[in-house]
Amino acid sequence: MLAMIALSAAAASAWPAETPSLDELKRSFARPDAVPMPASNPGTPEEIALGAALFSDARLSRDGSHSCVTCHDPARGFTDGASRGKGVAGVTLKRNTPTLWNLAWASSLFWDGRAATLEAQARGPIEHPLEMDRKLADAVVAMKADPETVKSFTAVFGVEGVTEANVLKALAAYERTLVSPRTRFDRWVEGDESALTDDEIKGFKLFTGRAACSKCHSGWRLTDEAYHDIGLPEGPDKGRGEVAGEPRMSNAFKTPTLRELVWTAPYMHDGSLATLEAANDHYFGGVENRPTISHDVPLITPVSTVQRGWLTAFLKTLSSDTPPAPVALPIKVEARVETTIVAATEVTAGARTFSPAAIRVETGATLTIRNADERTHIFKADDPRVTLSSDVQEPGTALALTFPASGTYTVTCLVQPGMRLTVVVE
Numbered sequence: 001m002l003a004m005i006a007l008s009a010a011a012a013s014a015w016p017a018e019t020p021s022l023d024e025l026k027r028s029f030a031r032p033d034a035v036p037m038p039a040s041n042p043g044t045p046e047e048i049a050l051g052a053a054l055f056s057d058a059r060l061s062r063d064g065s066h067s068c069v070t071c072h073d074p075a076r077g078f079t080d081g082a083s084r085g086k087g088v089a090g091v092t093l094k095r096n097t098p099t100l101w102n103l104a105w106a107s108s109l110f111w112d113g114r115a116a117t118l119e120a121q122a123r124g125p126i127e128h129p130l131e132m133d134r135k136l137a138d139a140v141v142a143m144k145a146d147p148e149t150v151k152s153f154t155a156v157f158g159v160e161g162v163t164e165a166n167v168l169k170a171l172a173a174y175e176r177t178l179v180s181p182r183t184r185f186d187r188w189v190e191g192d193e194s195a196l197t198d199d200e201i202k203g204f205k206l207f208t209g210r211a212a213c214s215k216c217h218s219g220w221r222l223t224d225e226a227y228h229d230i231g232l233p234e235g236p237d238k239g240r241g242e243v244a245g246e247p248r249m250s251n252a253f254k255t256p257t258l259r260e261l262v263w264t265a266p267y268m269h270d271g272s273l274a275t276l277e278a279a280n281d282h283y284f285g286g287v288e289n290r291p292t293i294s295h296d297v298p299l300i301t302p303v304s305t306v307q308r309g310w311l312t313a314f315l316k317t318l319s320s321d322t323p324p325a326p327v328a329l330p331i332k333v334e335a336r337v338e339t340t341i342v343a344a345t346e347v348t349a350g351a352r353t354f355s356p357a358a359i360r361v362e363t364g365a366t367l368t369i370r371n372a373d374e375r376t377h378i379f380k381a382d383d384p385r386v387t388l389s390s391d392v393q394e395p396g397t398a399l400a401l402t403f404p405a406s407g408t409y410t411v412t413c414l415v416q417p418g419m420r421l422t423v424v425v426e
């Protein structure tokens, strides 16, 4: 068992700590100039082309009725336009089909974060009984019987040819190239003052200021890649709470990107809000307060109808004026990082990372995790040997842990699953 005590009381952090200048704010939304591919799946042009073909290959479904494109239609911003779509079973799915824009940068996938990579994600819809309902192994057998398919796989993967892993790799490599095009907002961020109207700029200022939207919708993809309960009417779908086995994360779903929203209605994990205006209005009077509500969502923000109009006008500048198509960015294959394990008894939880991220401690020593971030975290070790689920760690608080047995442990944050701390206990 793991001993845990909260060390200090919450020093309620005012947000933002210091008001950044308009230029600093703009820079925090600047687009990247290359698309990252992991060293384990570098995405050659041939592999990407194969992935694109697989993406519309109905052999991945039980009865040949569905391919990925059926639900992630490029003409609808890689969604299906339904509040909740239907798979081969003809049954309405539990959740809204999310867009696939800009997932090369994503650190967790699905509305509840249950997949860590695009490669791992892709098996989900194929084998899901309500979606495509086909064992990937069976689809591979069918593909192996087709000389053309075998030829394309061999051209990319050599003698390995058609395998389950290679189907998933090719799909993921293709998906990483789905980068949304530059919009008027990007031109403004890059210095073209005339790209936005005065009202849209006022909307941006509200978004990053009093309305506090950018607490969660941050960075060029407009997402913090975290999971929050934003107080939508409570339904049977508990989202992240279910996969994390953590009731305090109930009703939490992934912060979606706000790119190209004009083309991806309806909105929210259940597709319950039909328009951008309705999604926006939710935050002004619609937020249901309950124990699981995110500490980052303001319960009451006095914003007039005119100001709401500015906000929606701003949101629209994140969408293309004409139906968007993916833009080709240069590919940057990420170097394999060797994790250095350092001896440490104190770790800082900052914006999306632990620092250091891999440590060595002695058996029985006390490890302190200090939350130096602007937001709350819930730390958890998923390990059969220990039960560690911290309290909600407010900014400024610290947590003391002792590891009584040697071994390697991984501590993650349930709100921000991209955060991982490796603890080697000697």
Ligand code: HEC
Binding pocket: 055, 060, 066, 067, 068, 069, 070, 071, 072, 085, 086, 087, 088, 093, 095, 096, 097, 098, 099, 100, 103, 108, 109, 110, 111, 112, 118, 121, 122, 125, 126, 130, 131, 132, 171, 175
């Ligand atoms: C029947 C409709 C349907 C089909 C077919 C389908 N998807 Fe999806 N997709 C969904 C739904 C619904 C979700 C959200 C599920 C959830 O979060 O639990 C989703 C989620 C995703 C996500 C996660 C996106 C994010 O932002 O986290 C990716 C990636 C994805 N699908 C890729 C694919 C690929 C690749 C295929 C083909 C192998 C595919 N999908 C086939 C409906 C579909």
Ligand code: HEC
Binding pocket: 207, 211, 212, 213, 214, 215, 216, 217, 227, 228, 229, 230, 232, 251, 252, 253, 254, 255, 256, 257, 258, 261, 264, 266, 267, 268, 269, 270, 276, 279, 280, 283, 294, 295, 296, 297, 298, 311
């Ligand atoms: C606490 C973090 C947080 C804050 C603050 C926040 N959002 Fe969100 N936003 C989310 C999450 C999480 C969802 C998805 C919720 C769900 O489906 O259950 C979401 C969904 C949305 C959507 C729907 C997008 C889609 O594709 O379905 C829009 C639009 C949106 N937010 C706009 C805003 C605006 C405008 C503000 C400020 C007034 C704001 N958000 C503040 C986290 C946040």
